[in-house]
Amino acid sequence: MPELPEVENLRLGLLKKILGKRVKRVFVRAPKMVSGSGNIRESSQKKAREFEKQITGEIFSGVSRRAKNLIFEFQSGKRILAHLKMSGQFIYKDAKNDQGELPGKHTHIIFELGDGVLYYNDIRTFGYLLYFQSEEEVAKSAVLRDLGAEPLGAEFTVRRFFDSLKKKKGKLKAVLLSQKAVVGLGNIYADEVCFAAGVRPTRSAASLSLEEADKLHRAIKKILPRAIKLGGSSISTYTALDESRGNYAREHLVYGRGGEKCSGCEAPLRKIVAAGRTTVFCKNCQK
DNA sequence: ACGACTGTTATACC
DNA sequence: GGGTATAACAGTCG
Secondary structure, three states, rough: OOOHHHHHHHHHHHHHEEEEEEEEEEEEHHHHHHHHOOOOOOOHHHHHHHHHHHOOOOEEEEEEEOOOOEEEEEEOOEEEEOOOOOOEEEEOOOOOOOOOOOOOOOEEEEEEEOOHHHEEEEEEEEEEOEOOOOOHHHOOOOHHHHHOOOOOOOOHHHHHHHHHHHOOOOEHHHHHOOOOOOOOOOOOOHHHHHHHHHOOOOOOOHHHHHHHHHHHHHHHHHHHHHHHOOOEEEOOOOOOOOOOOOOOHHOOOOOOOOOOOOEEEEEEEEEEEEEOOOEEEOOOOOO
């Protein structure tokens, strides 16, 4: 489900709900989704029990985000890094839920917080939760080590973005999805920012002029906060922490609109495959 | 019913 | 080394 705006929306929701709360019990129903070693795909009951043991009794002191990763912070210094991949969801229920909807068959991890319950659901089970003993361990972990600039951070300047694109070999779309030049864009927002900047996603990343890099930079700086403000894009499984749906999808100008008339001209939007992903653009409005 | 599709990304090839 | 296929998996759509 989530690209940066959706993950950030979840982070803001989590801050309101779990800060200062103690983890009374943890249930790991899908052992393969957790790890403490970074060996993400290893499946074992021992790992599940170890995750539960490590987190039980911990008190939430913060929730941060790096790229599309959520980082739960505990007072002890321990951390949980969560990546939702395609279909992960965090859902919080204030009281012991009486509706009986959760846990469901796609609920894989349950955090009981005393006066509420945090569920991790994931239909396709690509996501994972990794625990670490300290902030330093998280920072040097393999999943965070090679990430590019945070698009909403001070380090994401036009000059650095331009220089970074110049060094890349592949298509612009592939580079935007790679999380190397800038992080947080996925298939939706990569297409949306390319359209807003008037640049074709099929262009070689290194071929962008400084002016085009500047347009793309500005599109990223504008579109991501706008999407966060509207609660993200709910296409299929994405929901906020309270299961409400985001409203940015109705502002999508290209994603999911292949064949429709371009909002900037009369041409039908082209739908192709680039970097292995469905990609939509306008051949007139994007150069 | 079946194949193609899906908001991700690590890995394996040619 | 870039580009593409594949894999992890379940559900939905035409």
